[in-house]
Amino acid sequence: MASHRRPKQPSRTRVTVLTATAAAAVALTSQAAQADPKPTKKDVKAQVDKLYEEAEVATEKYNGAKEKQDTLEEQVDGLQDKVARGQEELNKLRNGLGSMATAQYRSGGVDPSLQLILSSDPDDYLDKASTLNQVTSKQAGALKKIADKQRTLKQQREEAGLKLKDLADTRKALGDKKKEIQGKLSKAQSLLNSLTAQEREQLAKEEREEQERANRSANQREDLDADKGGETDPAKDVPTSGRAGIALAAAKTKIGSPYVWGATGPNSFDCSGLTGWAYSQADVSLDRTSQAQANNGTRIGQSELQPGDLVLFYSDLHHIGLYAGNGQVLHAPKPGANVRYESINNMPFQFGVRI
Numbered sequence: 001m002a003s004h005r006r007p008k009q010p011s012r013t014r015v016t017v018l019t020a021t022a023a024a025a026v027a028l029t030s031q032a033a034q035a036d037p038k039p040t041k042k043d044v045k046a047q048v049d050k051l052y053e054e055a056e057v058a059t060e061k062y063n064g065a066k067e068k069q070d071t072l073e074e075q076v077d078g079l080q081d082k083v084a085r086g087q088e089e090l091n092k093l094r095n096g097l098g099s100m101a102t103a104q105y106r107s108g109g110v111d112p113s114l115q116l117i118l119s120s121d122p123d124d125y126l127d128k129a130s131t132l133n134q135v136t137s138k139q140a141g142a143l144k145k146i147a148d149k150q151r152t153l154k155q156q157r158e159e160a161g162l163k164l165k166d167l168a169d170t171r172k173a174l175g176d177k178k179k180e181i182q183g184k185l186s187k188a189q190s191l192l193n194s195l196t197a198q199e200r201e202q203l204a205k206e207e208r209e210e211q212e213r214a215n216r217s218a219n220q221r222e223d224l225d226a227d228k229g230g231e232t233d234p235a236k237d238v239p240t241s242g243r244a245g246i247a248l249a250a251a252k253t254k255i256g257s258p259y260v261w262g263a264t265g266p267n268s269f270d271c272s273g274l275t276g277w278a279y280s281q282a283d284v285s286l287d288r289t290s291q292a293q294a295n296n297g298t299r300i301g302q303s304e305l306q307p308g309d310l311v312l313f314y315s316d317l318h319h320i321g322l323y324a325g326n327g328q329v330l331h332a333p334k335p336g337a338n339v340r341y342e343s344i345n346n347m348p349f350q351f352g353v354r355i
Helices: 012-035 041-106 112-117 122-132 137-193 197-227 243-252 271-280
Strands: 298-300 310-313 319-325 328-331 340-343 349-354
Touching: 041 137, 041 197, 041 271, 197 340, 243 271, 243 319, 243 328, 271 319, 271 328
Parallel strands: none
Antiparallel strands: 298 349, 310 319, 310 349, 319 328, 328 340
């Protein structure tokens, strides 16, 4: 016979626990929602700017590794060529000794000294031969050349091996920096994509207005000089060589060109790529990175700057531009921006460099 028991009612304790658990879950959900609000336009811009700066730091390290890779490749090629030529010379010397041995064999057998000459350790032979006086001066001279050539080849092979290892390490560092840069740029783009179309347009508008202000400020000096009947070129006070003026004039023709990491022109640039390209137009060769370019001339203070001087920013010197006069810098600023004028006070100035 079926039992008709009443369903067991949950105890008051159990109801209290369930209620408390549900309330805690709701509270945690609410707190999580409050703790992770949608970032504002200002927040996104700050994060994007930071990522762009980090990408530029990585770019200069990439440039340094790329320059080192190119140098190592040239050195390895040169060493390998030397080893190949040296081996050919060594083979010829050995063939010469072989001819001596053949001649002696035909005339009555191989002299014990030549047996040693043809051994794999000519140095050891020389030591023994000098004691036993078993070789002619001609044979000893030929053998000494072989021994010297073997030592040289051994050293060159060892050096080439070390260079090849260094090259492999450099290539790995290059690949790591490339991934780091691409990762930061991708993250920055994702942040920008999180904004609405209206917010993105507002950011672009603010960027344009900032650029227009910088352009007006850079042109003030030219306008004032023109009103006074003077020169309109703000680079008129460059050193007597005129190279700084030529470099600045060349850089001005690239205003509006995009910043592209690792680029050295003529259509796109990173910061040190622009300064290097500009000075190359004045037949001056600068090093590849901003940190290296900081040592390509005489360091000067901000009050000493003249148009065309290099200007270094940030404590690690990861950014560089050209002084344009009137407190303005002409530079390739960051990913997503174009070559432009900007106030020297917008970044932490370190020192100038007079080429």
